[in-house]
Amino acid sequence: MKRYFLGVFLALPLSAQAATPEQRGFQVYRQVCSTCHSLNHVTFADLSGIGLAVPDIKAYAASRQVPDGLDDDGDPKTRAAHPSDPIGSPYPNEAMARLANHGDLPPDFSRLAMTEEGGARRIETILRSYAPKPSDVVLAPGSYYNTAFAQNHIGMPPPLHDGQVTYADGTKATIPQMSHDVGAFLDWVAHPHREARSHTGLVVLIYLAGLGTLLALLKRRVWKRVKETRQ
Amino acid sequence: MSKPDNTPAGWLEARLPIISAFRREYVDFAMPRNLTYLWNFGAFATIALALLIVSGIFLALNYTPSVAEAFNSIETIDRHVSSGWLVRAIHMGGVSMLFAALYVHMARSLYYGSYKAPRELLWLTGLGLFILVMIAAFAGYILPWGQMSYWGATVVINAMNAVPLIGPALASWLLGGEGLGSVALHRIYVLHFVTAFSIIGVIVLHVAALHVVGSNNPTGVEPKTSADVVPFHPYYTTKDGLGLCLFLMVYAALIFFAPDLLTLANNYAMANPLVTPGDITPEWYFAPFYAILRAVPSKLGGLILTAGSLVVLFAVPWLDRSPVRSARYRPVLRWALLALFAAFIALGVAGMHKPTGLWLALSRISVAYYYAYFLILLPFLPRVEITRPEPATLRGEGA
């Protein structure tokens, strides 16, 4: 449990006004989830997609160290991350991640809302389905009681508690609220172009419907003569 | 050639008569006057293939065929390359649209007897195209190097290994003598390209053959007089154009509003040779063949049945002994054929489910009927079937 608290206290408070669920969800990710879970395919710069300001992105990137080859003595060195770097993993490698998590690998978040059956809603349900363990239930070490699963347990310790983060927009950080926000953030992470996709789709469909109507008129006119010769 | 034509068109025409050839084949070309919208699907398939090839070329510019980088490069295309998500959506949706168009195109040929003399070569080149498209689709599906890519490839390569005599050699050539790794991925990448471009060549043969014998029509009766035919332009340019607009609307709806409808979410997890995903299913267009593969409890038997289901199609022009082409005038065959389509769809649905209980029974019945249709009904039904009279001309038909 210790590392969760560390995460909360070490993360710098966001200067941006967290207004949308995705932005609040990112705040929870940054302060809580990112202590264990990676975002290997999402770059810091991508966060402008949820409306994060460029200076905030640059500051967030600069707060993370990434490997930077070897120094002149042949030892590995690091540098502050650039906005174009992936947000990446809190662990240097998979073995370290497993070592810190009872042998389990915390899943990468990049496409989790896609690969997890039920998507973002399912993630939200899992996050809010932690409950005190009933006295008659015996759990293996490293397992936690969670009613979202058929077997009522999960390897992830309860990550959220009420008031864990302080939302800049004044939203009360309850567990259901944070779960919902994390779900919204992960949904965006898995489908970053959804908005552009549906906008483009609408334009394309309207164009095709218009063209189709004109073609239907022309086709009718062209075929009229053939229909007249039909007896 | 009596008077030299001094216009640029005339200059070109004297040296390379492509303008007159185009006019002959695509403007004045005689088409039966009674074609339905089912005759649009060849054009749909061509357009889907063109979009696949163009989008594929642009995807290839950003793709890296190596085990370490393939998945990352696809994520980069999807997330970071300008309009990359759209180019990839066009490519991914295009495969489904191409297969859908091909399946309707083939079903239409079966129903209206378009495979019968003198159109046997059309049917054979078409089947060749279908198999090439299947190879290209299979190879292409491996490229993102997701879980489904990896395990789909593993299953197919093991199936190849089970083919007597040539199987192990083919598998070894594909894999480069090693396991499924970067060497194999690179070869599969090249295979994907080569089949994609060879499809263009076979389409040229397919269309050339079509322009020798002309289109079949819903009656299956050859047009006899000039009143039975209309010029391709403007009649079928407008009809194909309208159909194409509707086809593109479905295509657009798929890629813009339901991009995940036909894809398997598991393929957004990077290939892991140590963990097979729990619910391994093929893409929908392979599902019927996957169901046939699993319908019998024998490795070789399943392979033979699956390969046979394609091979038997090549014999169809000679299996069908009836002089009547169109199922319109064959009351018994008509229902037998609709049952065949139902069986094929049932196989597709069964292929997406675990092969147990009812699904297994359904696939077995469907496979049995599939073979019975081609090997028993097609050759022997004409002996007992009383066909309805065919019309003498197309004059009273369609339009």
Next chain:
Amino acid sequence: MTQDADRPTPSPSCPIPGGGARRRDVLSTVIVGAGCVGACALAYPFLDSLNGTKNTSLGEDDSIDVDIAALRPGQQLVVTWRGWPVFIQKRTPEMLASLKTADIVQRLRDPDSKILQQPKDATNWHRSVVPEIGVLIGICTHLGCVPSYATPSPNDKSGKYSCPCHGSQFDVAGRVYKDAPAPYNLPVPPVTMLSATHVRIGQSKGDPAFSIASIQQI
């Protein structure tokens, strides 16, 4: 691809809208026009994808810090910045003197660095932030080869650059000689002297607004 002789052809009386004349009417013109517009719109994502990932970048700080403590006078160090070779020289008094020698200066194309090939704080007689340290992007302005450095020797204490491709010559401050094909002086990157032994390349303290993309030619 010829039709069978016994296949029927559409009769001349076969109805063609517009009384047989292939006159383009308004409706078909609009449709063909709209189709062309659609085709052009379809080309957009394909061509846009050729821009790669550059549109997703936020214009980040890619400056590098270089330790030049080990650099001896007259010596040159080559580092990479943005994929370009960057020459860092420690100039001897003789080299600096040569930059002001009249018979050399009059053979230069742009001795006063009038053309924008350097930040403001390097627009001076030595083309650098401090006279002793010269920093140049080692890309010949002719056709992009990397000029080679002639170390100062007892015969020629000034040092110079000559391009192996087409013989362009530059003095030690990167100023181009007239009798050679290269049109401009070698570019100077934005430089900040962090200390006597540390140089930051990519950021200019004396000309913070300077962008390497704005120079005449790289």
